[in-house]
Structure formats: C-alpha cells, structure tokens
Amino acid sequence: MRQVFLDTAHLASIVMNFEEVDPDRVAATGWSQGGALAIACAALVPRIKKAAPVFPFLSDYKRVWEMDLAKDAYAELHTYFRLFDSQHKREDEVFTNLGYIDIQHLAPWIKAEVLIGVGLMDNICPPSTQFTVINKMTVPVQLEVYPDFGHEDLPGMHDKIFQFLKTL
Numbered sequence: 001m002r003q004v005f006l007d008t009a010h011l012a013s014i015v016m017n018f019e020e021v022d023p024d025r026v027a028a029t030g031w032s033q034g035g036a037l038a039i040a041c042a043a044l045v046p047r048i049k050k051a052a053p054v055f056p057f058l059s060d061y062k063r064v065w066e067m068d069l070a071k072d073a074y075a076e077l078h079t080y081f082r083l084f085d086s087q088h089k090r091e092d093e094v095f096t097n098l099g100y101i102d103i104q105h106l107a108p109w110i111k112a113e114v115l116i117g118v119g120l121m122d123n124i125c126p127p128s129t130q131f132t133v134i135n136k137m138t139v140p141v142q143l144e145v146y147p148d149f150g151h152e153d154l155p156g157m158h159d160k161i162f163q164f165l166k167t168l
Helices: 002-016 033-044 061-066 076-084 091-101 127-136 157-165
Strands: 027-031 050-054 113-119 141-146
Touching: 002 033, 002 091, 027 033, 027 157, 033 050, 050 157, 061 076, 061 091, 061 127, 076 091, 113 127, 113 157, 141 157
Parallel strands: 027 050, 050 113, 113 141
Antiparallel strands: none
C-alpha cells in the first residue's frame, strides 16, 4: 500500500503539470479503498484543494481487531495471525508496522477542504475507524452522516460531492 499511496500522489503531481489542468483546481475523491487513496493523495500533495472521501478504508487496524471486526476488508489480519503468528507473540509489532500504511497518520497533513461521508452501520469499514481519521484532521471537515446505512451507496452523496467539488 505504501507504493500505491506514493503512486497516487505521483499521478496527482503529473496531472497538475498538464497544460490543460489548472493546478489550483484539483481534488481527490473515492469510496472505501478509493476514500483511503483520496486521503493519502490529499495528505501527500498539499496542493490538492478539496478531498471527498467516503467511508475510507485502511484506518485504525488495531481498533478493527479489538472490535472483532477483522473480516471482509480486514480479513487478512486473521489470516496473517493464523499462518504466521498463531500465538500473537508479534501482535504489537504487526500493528506498529501496519501504522505505516494507516491513513489516520496522514490525516493531519491534509491542507484541503474536506467533505466526508460515513454510514454508521458500516461493518466493512467501521465508523469509529473513520472518525479516528476525521478527528486527526486539522482542517474543517464537512461531515455527512447516514445513520441507517452501511458500506453501500449513500443516497444523495454523489450529488453532495459534485456540489462540493464544483466550487473549485
């Protein structure tokens, strides 16, 4: 994931240098893993003006583990421990290493305006892990909360993102 984050930032920098692109009007958006990449891109490329992630993945791995929600998107945590550390003797080391690709640690670097969508019933990317990211941002965040929705289409969210980005 480290290389994917860097590739995302590199691509944004390349695009910002295209003659037909106004580098002062560039944004990053995505849902789930794309939301994580939007956060990484906005953090690593401070010229990004707006970011609109929706239920971003790749945050607060330890919290996911402690809540026993390491399934679906985070299922590899169980697989890793079963295959390589069955007694969890290296658990702290594993979560420390995952911290290098945990988007919560990139959140304070963001300079862009942020709109973020969260479904409170999301058991793929638990809301508390998303709030970990939000709470570490130092910029104002426009938060769109969907109490009865999980990791699915959030009604009207695409329109909200469009309205948010069209002011660039």
